[in-house]
Amino acid sequence: MHDLDLSKTFKKHSETRENRILEAKKIKENGDRIAGIFCSFAPLEILDAAKINVINLCSTKDENIINSEVDLPKNLCPLIKSSYRSIISGNSDSLPLCDIVIGETTCDGKKKMYELLGELKDMHIMQLPQGTDRSYSYIMWEKEVRLLIETLEEKFNVKITEKELRKTTSVRNKLKDLYGELLELSKLDPPAITGLNAYKILERYKFISDLEEEYNQLEELINQIKKEYNEGKRPINNKAKRILITGCPLSGVLDKILNTIENNNGVVVCFENCEGIKPIRNIIDENSDDIVKSIATQYLNIGCSIMTPNYKRMELLEELVEEFKVDAVIEVLLQTCHPYSVEARAVKKLSTTVGLPYMAIETDYSNSNIGQIRTRIAAFMEIL
Known part of the structure; x- marks a missing residue:
C-alpha cells in the first residue's frame, strides 16, 4: 500500500460540505435521486435500498440566523x-x-419548522415516539418505517425488497464497524488521532454517495494511522487529558470548543452525540426474521434527549467513560435547546457519581462569546 499524506487526507475530510455539494450535483446530472435529511433517526438503509442518495440539510452558518427571525422566534x-x-x-x-x-x-x-419547509418542498414527516418505555412505541415506529417504504415506492416507482434491505443493511453495518475501528484509535494511550480529525471523518457518515469508495478510503486511512503509530509517531502528548464531549451537534462550534480543548493540553477521545458514536453503534441484525422490524428497533434505540425517560443515553455515557478512560466530561448546549439543557442535570449527576469533573458550555454559532468560552475551557483544563 502506498504511503498517504495524512495532513492532506484530513484536509479532504474537513471539506465535507463543499465536496458533498459537488458530489450531489454530479448525482443529479446522472439522473439519480437525493433525499434531504436532518437527523440520525432517518433510516439510511431504507434510502439505500431505494437507490436514493442522502444529503444533510443542517446549516451551521451564523449569518443565516438573524434573517430567519422574520418567521422564527429569537x-x-x-x-x-x-x-x-x-x-x-x-x-x-x-x-x-x-x-x-x-x-x-x-x-x-424542528417539527414546526418542517411545516414551513413543506411550503417549499415535498416533505415526508416520520412521527417519532417520544419514549421507548411503552411496548407500543416500537410498534408505532415500525409502522412509520413501513409507511416511509410505501411512500418512497409510490413516489419514485421503485420496489424496496427484503433482499435489498438485507444487502444495504449489511453494507451499512460493515461501514459502521470500520467507523468503530476509527474510534478505537482514540482508546490508545496516547490516542493515535486528534478529536478534531476524528470528528471531521465522522461527519461524513450521513453525506456518503458511494459507500464502497468511502469504505476503501477509510480503511486505507486507518491502516496508515496505525502504521505511523506503530512506528512511534505520536500526534498527541501522552499527558494530554482525555475528554468526552456530549450534548448537541458540534459542527457550528468546532473552533471555539474543540480546538480550544486540544490547544490546552486536552484531546477529545469520544463524542457522545448524534454526529458521533451513537449512530455508529446502531448495528442492525441483517439476518433477523423481519428486517424492517430490526431496522425500526435499532433506530428507536438511539438515546436522543428528546426521549423521556432517556435511560439509553445515560447507560451509553457510563459505558463510554469506562471504555475511553475519560478524565473529564464537557457538555455542549446550543442556546434554547431545551431537551439537552434540562437533561444536563442528569449528565452532571452521572459524571459526579463516576468521579469525573464536568463542565457545561452553552453557546450559539456566533463568535460574540468566543473569548469567554476559551477562557472557561482553558481554566477547566488547567485544574485537571
Whole structure:
C-alpha cells in the first residue's frame, strides 16, 4: 500500500460540505435521486435500498440566523434557525437538489419548522415516539418505517425488497464497524488521532454517495494511522487529558470548543452525540426474521434527549467513560435547546457519581462569546 499524506487526507475530510455539494450535483446530472435529511433517526438503509442518495440539510452558518427571525422566534435553537434561513433564502445549495425531504418529529422547534419547509418542498414527516418505555412505541415506529417504504415506492416507482434491505443493511453495518475501528484509535494511550480529525471523518457518515469508495478510503486511512503509530509517531502528548464531549451537534462550534480543548493540553477521545458514536453503534441484525422490524428497533434505540425517560443515553455515557478512560466530561448546549439543557442535570449527576469533573458550555454559532468560552475551557483544563 502506498504511503498517504495524512495532513492532506484530513484536509479532504474537513471539506465535507463543499465536496458533498459537488458530489450531489454530479448525482443529479446522472439522473439519480437525493433525499434531504436532518437527523440520525432517518433510516439510511431504507434510502439505500431505494437507490436514493442522502444529503444533510443542517446549516451551521451564523449569518443565516438573524434573517430567519422574520418567521422564527429569537429564542429558538441556532441550528434550526440557520438551517431554515439557509433553505428559504436560496443560500442552500442542497435543497434544490433534493427530490424529497424527510423529517422526524424530534424537538418541537424542528417539527414546526418542517411545516414551513413543506411550503417549499415535498416533505415526508416520520412521527417519532417520544419514549421507548411503552411496548407500543416500537410498534408505532415500525409502522412509520413501513409507511416511509410505501411512500418512497409510490413516489419514485421503485420496489424496496427484503433482499435489498438485507444487502444495504449489511453494507451499512460493515461501514459502521470500520467507523468503530476509527474510534478505537482514540482508546490508545496516547490516542493515535486528534478529536478534531476524528470528528471531521465522522461527519461524513450521513453525506456518503458511494459507500464502497468511502469504505476503501477509510480503511486505507486507518491502516496508515496505525502504521505511523506503530512506528512511534505520536500526534498527541501522552499527558494530554482525555475528554468526552456530549450534548448537541458540534459542527457550528468546532473552533471555539474543540480546538480550544486540544490547544490546552486536552484531546477529545469520544463524542457522545448524534454526529458521533451513537449512530455508529446502531448495528442492525441483517439476518433477523423481519428486517424492517430490526431496522425500526435499532433506530428507536438511539438515546436522543428528546426521549423521556432517556435511560439509553445515560447507560451509553457510563459505558463510554469506562471504555475511553475519560478524565473529564464537557457538555455542549446550543442556546434554547431545551431537551439537552434540562437533561444536563442528569449528565452532571452521572459524571459526579463516576468521579469525573464536568463542565457545561452553552453557546450559539456566533463568535460574540468566543473569548469567554476559551477562557472557561482553558481554566477547566488547567485544574485537571
